Amino acid sequence: MNAFYLDKMSKIIQLLDDNGDGVLTLDDFYAAADRVALAFGHAHGSSEHHLIRDAYTTIWDKTYAPMDSDRDNVLTFDELVEAHQDTLYDPGIGYERFRPLAQAFLALADGDGDGIISREEFVRTMRHAFRLPEDEAHEAFGSLDETGGGRLTYDQIHRAASGFFCTDDPDAYGAGLFGPVVPVRA
Ligand SMILES: [Ca+2]
Ligand SMILES: [Ca+2]
Ligand SMILES: [Ca+2]
Structure with a gap:
């Protein structure tokens, strides 16, 4: 697990840390759920909004809460990195643990349900x-869309997520899934 991997994890924390306190809690996930529901045209309090909130709660409970090794309901950078190293850092079995999370975001992203993720x-x-x-989102899409066709299959997204979360290879397919990774750690 090299500096590039730690830089990727820094970016993930930064992207998920909605309230900017440097750590992840369930509140960050609720805020993300509310933002996503609004972005996808679902009114606050609608049944779709509740479904998205439930999905985010499940993501926290199943994926992130177990990484909180001291059980204080606050997920720190060190806890996140340690958990990734222990459970996800392997493109084979590690990714199989991660796959349901990626699948949840695919279901959300594929608004028209055609099995393809368009650039939009x-x-x-x-x-x-x-x-x-x-x-950065456009740049990330461009890095994944090898043929330039403007569409990604679910399989490509899974490959990208595996390259990002389960390897520390800066040249892996998926290294650019979350846009540019800026070196922030020695
Ligand atoms: Ca936070
Ligand atoms: Ca903790
Ligand atoms: Ca679609």
Whole structure:
């Protein structure tokens, strides 16, 4: 696990840390759910909004809460990195643990349900689910769309998520899934 991997994890924390306190809590996930529901045209309090909130609660409970090793309901950078190293850092079995999380975001992103993630669907999801700036979201899409066809299959997104979360290879497919990774750690 190299510096590039730690830089990627820094970016993930930064993108998920909605209230900017440097750590992840369930509140960050609620805020993301509210933002995503609004971005996808679902009114606050609508049944779709509740479904998205439930999905985010499940993501927290199943994926992130177990990483909180001291059980104080606050997920720190060190806890996140340690958990990734222990459970996800392997493109095979590690990714199988991660796959349901990616699948949940695919279901959200694929607004028209055609099994393809268009550039527009990708950019909208990355902007609102992960607060990625629009230009970085376009850059990320371009890095994944090898043929330039303007569409990604679910399989490509899974490959990208595996390359991002389960390897520390800066040249892996998916290294640019969340836009540019800026070196922030020695
Ligand atoms: Ca936070
Ligand atoms: Ca903790
Ligand atoms: Ca679609």
